[in-house]
Amino acid sequence: MNNPLISVIVxxxxxxxxxxxxxxxxxxxxxxxxxxxxxxxxxxxRCPEICDEYAKNDNRIKVIHQKNGGLAHARNVGIANxxxxxxxxxxxxxxxxxxxxxxxxxxxxxxxxxxxxxxxxVFKESYLSCVTHKRxxxxxxxxxxxxxxYASIKxxxxxxFITAWNKLYKKELFDGIKYPKGKLYEDAFTTYxxxxxxxxxxxxxxxxxxxxxxxxxxxxxxxxEKHLEMVEAFRDAMDYFYQKGxxxxxxxxxxxxxxxxxYCWWGVKKLLKDDNLAKKxxxxxxxxxxxxxxxxxIGIIWxxxxxxxxxxxxxxxxxxxxxxSYMGDRK
Numbered sequence: 001m002n003n004p005l006i007s008v009i010v011x012x013x014x015x016x017x018x019x020x021x022x023x024x025x026x027x028x029x030x031x032x033x034x035x036x037x038x039x040x041x042x043x044x045x046r047c048p049e050i051c052d053e054y055a056k057n058d059n060r061i062k063v064i065h066q067k068n069g070g071l072a073h074a075r076n077v078g079i080a081n082x083x084x085x086x087x088x089x090x091x092x093x094x095x096x097x098x099x100x101x102x103x104x105x106x107x108x109x110x111x112x113x114x115x116x117x118x119x120x121x122v123f124k125e126s127y128l129s130c131v132t133h134k135r136x137x138x139x140x141x142x143x144x145x146x147x148x149x150y151a152s153i154k155x156x157x158x159x160x161f162i163t164a165w166n167k168l169y170k171k172e173l174f175d176g177i178k179y180p181k182g183k184l185y186e187d188a189f190t191t192y193x194x195x196x197x198x199x200x201x202x203x204x205x206x207x208x209x210x211x212x213x214x215x216x217x218x219x220x221x222x223x224x225e226k227h228l229e230m231v232e233a234f235r236d237a238m239d240y241f242y243q244k245g246x247x248x249x250x251x252x253x254x255x256x257x258x259x260x261x262x263y264c265w266w267g268v269k270k271l272l273k274d275d276n277l278a279k280k281x282x283x284x285x286x287x288x289x290x291x292x293x294x295x296x297x298i299g300i301i302w303x304x305x306x307x308x309x310x311x312x313x314x315x316x317x318x319x320x321x322x323x324x325s326y327m328g329d330r331k
């Protein structure tokens with residue numbers, strides 16, 4: 001391998017307590033030919049000073065200070081200012097194993113792929129020591145199989161396939177594709193386009209990425225109206241593949257769309273107390289449920305559950321008590 005330059009993009013906002021742990025993990029990478037692009041998105045705490053401090057001690061670090069524009073904008077700025085042939089993202093309250101970049105790169109090169117994807121560990125503690133897991137090989141994932149995982153109604157299954165991080169991309173894949181500025185779920189609006197564009201994707205079950213379930217992060221927050229974007233993101237994905245004539249993949253997005261619609265109905269009705277908006281969401285759910293087919297990927301039980309919820313949406317409340325979601329208020 002000729003060790004090409006790989007860009008590690010770190011969007012940063014209000015994570016002073018976690019930032020050093022993140023940056024130290026990136027600096028320890030066994031793959032040395034990296035540039036580290038720190039995008040300080042107008043952080044109000046000491047993150048800007050910490051970024052500058054680290055840049056003085058390692059010439060691989062490039063710091064960009066800008067007014068707050070949101071995570072999607074920070075990712076786009078990082079991409080635009082990166083020089084690597086390949087790029088990866090590490091969010092600033094997370095951290096990675098020492099061989100995160102090296103493993104993703106080897107998996108991509110040895111398989112002649114455009115994207116490599118690693119598994120992850122989700123944790124809540126303020127600190128979790130990196131564990132040396134058995135290194136499993138990267139294997140090709142056909143796009144149909146990838147989107148089956150991406151569109152799973154179980155968050156623990158879909159998360160590794162939707163997120164912007166835990167992946168190494170050929171930078172050229174981003175030509176003409178940007179994360180939508182201002183969107184809370186910017187990766188859910190974008191990753192499926194990158195996967196669809198990629199010629200080949202490989203995946204390893206090795207846990208190389210440590211995702212912190214921060215109470216202030218998107219997945220740690222109680223329900224807010226902004227979370228309605230998750231419905232928009234999955235509807236956009238479904239429509240995207242219908243427009244391309246790939247109905248098989250488009251139909252995979254119906255069940256996760258329904259799950260997010262009923263979740264948002266619950267959040268809007270119970271927490272936001274907006275009956276008019278809740279009714280609109282439920283009406284959309286009823287329309288979308290008519291498109292649902294009983295497939296092997298969904299199964300007869302979930303097919304029936306989605307259909308029954310059409311007539312009795314409060315059954316979803318029972319479901320939440322049995323299987324609380326990663327996302328939102330768990331009351």
